[in-house]
Amino acid sequence: MAILPILQFEEQILETVERNPVAVIIGETGSGKSTQLSQMLHKRGYTKSGMIAVTQPRRVAAVSVSRRVAQELGVRLGEEVGYAIRFEDRTSERTRIKYLTDGVLLRESLSNPELNQYSVIILDEAHERSLNTDILLGLMKRLIKMRASNLKVLITSATLDGEKVSRFFSDCPILNVPGKLFPVEILHSAESPKSYLESSLKTAIDIHVQEPEGDILIFMTGQDDIEKLVSKLEERVQRLEEGSCMDAIILPLHGSLPPELQVRVFAPPPPNCRRFIVATNIAETSLTVDGVVYVIDSGYVKQRQYNPSTGMYSLDVVQISKVQANQRAGRAGRTRPGKCYRLYPSMVYNDNFLDATVPEIQRSSLAGSVLYLKSLDLPDIDILKFNFLDPPSSETLEDALKQLYLIDAIDENGSITSVGRTMAELPLEPSLSRTLMEANENGCLSQALTVAAMLSAETTLLPGRSKSTEKKRKHAPDLPDGSGWGDHIQLLQIFEHWDQTDYDVDWCKDNSLQVRGMLFVKDVRKQLSQIMQKIAKGPLDVRTKERWKESRQDYMNLRKALCVGYANQLAERMIRHNGYRTIGFKSQLVQVHPSSVLRTDEEGMLPNYVVYHELIVTSRPYMRYVCAVEMPWVRPILQKLEKLNINKLSGGSSQSEESFDGESSNLPKRVVDVVGPTADPGSMIQAARERFLARKANR
Numbered sequence: 001m002a003i004l005p006i007l008q009f010e011e012q013i014l015e016t017v018e019r020n021p022v023a024v025i026i027g028e029t030g031s032g033k034s035t036q037l038s039q040m041l042h043k044r045g046y047t048k049s050g051m052i053a054v055t056q057p058r059r060v061a062a063v064s065v066s067r068r069v070a071q072e073l074g075v076r077l078g079e080e081v082g083y084a085i086r087f088e089d090r091t092s093e094r095t096r097i098k099y100l101t102d103g104v105l106l107r108e109s110l111s112n113p114e115l116n117q118y119s120v121i122i123l124d125e126a127h128e129r130s131l132n133t134d135i136l137l138g139l140m141k142r143l144i145k146m147r148a149s150n151l152k153v154l155i156t157s158a159t160l161d162g163e164k165v166s167r168f169f170s171d172c173p174i175l176n177v178p179g180k181l182f183p184v185e186i187l188h189s190a191e192s193p194k195s196y197l198e199s200s201l202k203t204a205i206d207i208h209v210q211e212p213e214g215d216i217l218i219f220m221t222g223q224d225d226i227e228k229l230v231s232k233l234e235e236r237v238q239r240l241e242e243g244s245c246m247d248a249i250i251l252p253l254h255g256s257l258p259p260e261l262q263v264r265v266f267a268p269p270p271p272n273c274r275r276f277i278v279a280t281n282i283a284e285t286s287l288t289v290d291g292v293v294y295v296i297d298s299g300y301v302k303q304r305q306y307n308p309s310t311g312m313y314s315l316d317v318v319q320i321s322k323v324q325a326n327q328r329a330g331r332a333g334r335t336r337p338g339k340c341y342r343l344y345p346s347m348v349y350n351d352n353f354l355d356a357t358v359p360e361i362q363r364s365s366l367a368g369s370v371l372y373l374k375s376l377d378l379p380d381i382d383i384l385k386f387n388f389l390d391p392p393s394s395e396t397l398e399d400a401l402k403q404l405y406l407i408d409a410i411d412e413n414g415s416i417t418s419v420g421r422t423m424a425e426l427p428l429e430p431s432l433s434r435t436l437m438e439a440n441e442n443g444c445l446s447q448a449l450t451v452a453a454m455l456s457a458e459t460t461l462l463p464g465r466s467k468s469t470e471k472k473r474k475h476a477p478d479l480p481d482g483s484g485w486g487d488h489i490q491l492l493q494i495f496e497h498w499d500q501t502d503y504d505v506d507w508c509k510d511n512s513l514q515v516r517g518m519l520f521v522k523d524v525r526k527q528l529s530q531i532m533q534k535i536a537k538g539p540l541d542v543r544t545k546e547r548w549k550e551s552r553q554d555y556m557n558l559r560k561a562l563c564v565g566y567a568n569q570l571a572e573r574m575i576r577h578n579g580y581r582t583i584g585f586k587s588q589l590v591q592v593h594p595s596s597v598l599r600t601d602e603e604g605m606l607p608n609y610v611v612y613h614e615l616i617v618t619s620r621p622y623m624r625y626v627c628a629v630e631m632p633w634v635r636p637i638l639q640k641l642e643k644l645n646i647n648k649l650s651g652g653s654s655q656s657e658e659s660f661d662g663e664s665s666n667l668p669k670r671v672v673d674v675v676g677p678t679a680d681p682g683s684m685i686q687a688a689r690e691r692f693l694a695r696k697a698n699r
Helices: 005-019 033-043 059-073 102-111 131-146 162-168 196-210 223-239 259-266 322-333 346-352 367-375 394-406 418-424 430-442 445-455 467-472 487-500 505-510 515-535 552-565 631-640 646-650 667-674 681-698
Strands: 022-027 051-056 081-085 088-090 097-101 118-123 152-157 174-177 184-188 215-219 247-253 273-279 292-297 300-307 312-319 338-342 570-575 579-582 589-592 609-617 621-629
Touching: 005 022, 005 033, 005 174, 022 033, 022 162, 033 051, 033 059, 033 097, 033 118, 033 152, 051 059, 051 102, 059 081, 059 097, 059 259, 097 102, 102 131, 102 367, 118 131, 131 152, 131 162, 131 367, 162 174, 184 322, 196 215, 196 223, 196 273, 196 292, 215 322, 223 247, 223 273, 247 259, 259 273, 292 322, 322 338, 367 394, 367 418, 367 430, 394 631, 394 646, 418 430, 430 445, 430 515, 430 552, 445 487, 445 515, 445 552, 487 505, 487 515, 487 552, 487 621, 505 515, 552 621, 552 631
Parallel strands: 022 152, 022 174, 051 097, 051 118, 081 097, 118 152, 184 338, 215 273, 215 292, 247 273, 292 338, 312 609, 589 621
Antiparallel strands: 081 088, 300 312, 570 579, 570 609, 579 589, 609 621
């Protein structure tokens, strides 16, 4: 194994850390920064006064890198070296080096704002500009002033704009560590392919047949594309003439894979065998796979984007940035000279690609982050003026403040409430945290815990609507239908049915449910129950199996709790049986997702009011995971909308009494004037989508 480049700079790095509270380390791909920095500092004695924390933007990276470091130090994972990710903690009292997601570190700072348990905090892979890492950068700037004598902060990255970060931290030093060990030949396509998946397939097979040994890393946009390409590759490799080329192993790599399958990509292949590794952008920088000589870059990535003016998320396949393209290419030069096959012309790279990836903080809902900042209870924090490396739009921050106000997390003056403090301690998005708290008051916490766990699953649990799936399920028992009230109730019923089988995985298979996802839900539900037992006041009604029976009253109480938790995600029926418009501070015509089990009445009409888990844009704007609610539960929400003062909610000093204009009880009337019942729903939806796309293009 080659000596990692960062080891040649060990003394220089340690000397810089010793003399400065903050340092930026730019380590190119393959330099060894993720695995070696913590070990250097550990050997130098920094763990005598506290642990070394190393944050990762992704769960997979936190687990795999900690496993690698434990192996190199010859210790058991979970003892001297451990990791902590959401809903899983493998650390102990002996742990000195702790890898954790940036979100977990944020949560830890709620109970210990000074993070006294750590002597060094390393924010790794900062160039990915995850939402939580950007929040942490702002907090580290404050924390280093409070603990200047006994805390070291390192910001490490492969391609970060070091000068910008250095200025942010009062011109702290920057160290550059080279990392690309061998040259990489870049090969561009003559033209953009009609299908990047088919082009990836052809390129991979051509390499396999014509090029010398060396593994192939193929970048796809997401799990669906990966599974399709893996299947096609397996089929094509099997059809190759025996003896015409070496053997092949085809491995997927994405965040939803169970750990035991993720680990396979780090094991070397058998002799005379080539690995095809089909991965998401998780393999750009977070994970290093030795043995890769050939990289196939589709030029695309799947990116989740939030539009605060509509409250909608869209999951878009977008072009990668130049930074990402160069990261991908660098993966081919780890063990010997390599080749990167870019499935796009050089002109597209030069003219169309952004220089750097848009930070997540500028394309996400910030309700959870703002709740976290409010819960710190620092008197000088004005949310709209918080010191971000790259500030999000004021519209996004205002959107977050309004969300939190509507679900009682902050009061009309912007101060965090006791409800908000408890919500901040739950590892859930604010709407689900608020639902749990209200459910506890309504005596239906057991059901709400189940729904929250089901919605926290990292993969799609329910079977799709494809013909092949329908054929497989032809003779299988039908899944519950939510008793007509909607998808949240259906999720509850599915879990309760599974519980009554003593969590039989065969029942999941018979009903085409995602087995690993359901097992994850079972574990998450147990952990959420334990957290609620600790943080909620008063006795909790967490039901046992014997008491789980279908109850109309329980479902009524659960829907009430969902209405309170999803107060910001409320929609009113406007047109026929499928047209909905969100009320509150959004004005957007949407539809219930076709997969919903929400039932219509005899006239084909859906309920007057629903709450939804998320708004997404695919072929058109849709509400996903929808539940019917009733007008008496809606009135308090409408009353809160009558007067909103953003300056007060932010924590600013402005005395402006100007309320949020017009998004009150007069809004439905105004929209009805514009969008009358005789209008064509299809044209209105198209117009709404065009407005959405135009706004997104102008951001």
